[in-house]
Amino acid sequence: MQVLIAYHSDYGNTKQMAEAIAAGMRAAVAGLDVQLLQAADVPPESLQAADLIVFGTPVHMGSMAWQMKQLIDRAGKLWMEGALEGKVGGVFATGGGFGGAGGGVEQTLIALHANFLEHGMVVLGFPKSLPGYAEGGLHWGAYGRSGNPDGMPGSLSAGALTAARSYGAYLATTAERLLT
Numbered sequence: 001m002q003v004l005i006a007y008h009s010d011y012g013n014t015k016q017m018a019e020a021i022a023a024g025m026r027a028a029v030a031g032l033d034v035q036l037l038q039a040a041d042v043p044p045e046s047l048q049a050a051d052l053i054v055f056g057t058p059v060h061m062g063s064m065a066w067q068m069k070q071l072i073d074r075a076g077k078l079w080m081e082g083a084l085e086g087k088v089g090g091v092f093a094t095g096g097g098f099g100g101a102g103g104g105v106e107q108t109l110i111a112l113h114a115n116f117l118e119h120g121m122v123v124l125g126f127p128k129s130l131p132g133y134a135e136g137g138l139h140w141g142a143y144g145r146s147g148n149p150d151g152m153p154g155s156l157s158a159g160a161l162t163a164a165r166s167y168g169a170y171l172a173t174t175a176e177r178l179l180t
């Protein structure tokens, strides 16, 4: 099974989540081919080649980073061709999380879901029984809050990275069950 994790990261937090998701996948399913790429470096053919596609973005002004949206728009031709239909998708995000509701993370994750659903893909959320859910799970996908309590840039918690690993394991095992 081929996996593509496409993310955008300016300061490393979203990249750290992507790497934790990849580690969880590799630990859960032997022989996986997992590719991690910054969104700007993803050729649309890589989306077509993958069985499981995971998109991750920082929250920027309550929405996804423009680099992620640019990848989505660059993949429009694949939508015309129905090339991603039946593939499995998962989503994650990081944000400063200022304010109790997380600074726009839910609408960001839902926008990523909407894109996958538009392609006719099967989208996997994050079941609440998985390790790390309490700190880094939303039913839409994995989430890491990178801001500190003073509203300043901080770092992801160990719990958020646990969530990312367990979400990765869940995505890989479930996609394998669905696709093979």
Ligand SMILES: Cc1cc2nc3c(=O)[nH]c(=O)nc-3n(C[C@H](O)[C@H](O)[C@H](O)COP(=O)(O)O)c2cc1C
Pocket: 008, 009, 010, 011, 012, 013, 014, 015, 058, 059, 060, 061, 062, 063, 094, 095, 096, 097, 098, 102, 103, 104, 105, 146, 147, 153
């Ligand atoms: C231009 C810009 C806008 C941002 N807007 C938000 C926001 O609306 N909500 C939020 O929770 N965090 C916001 N943040 C914080 C980032 O989402 C957060 O620091 C994230 O973890 C950065 O990811 P990265 O380290 O992968 O670049 C913003 C950061 C930048 C640079």
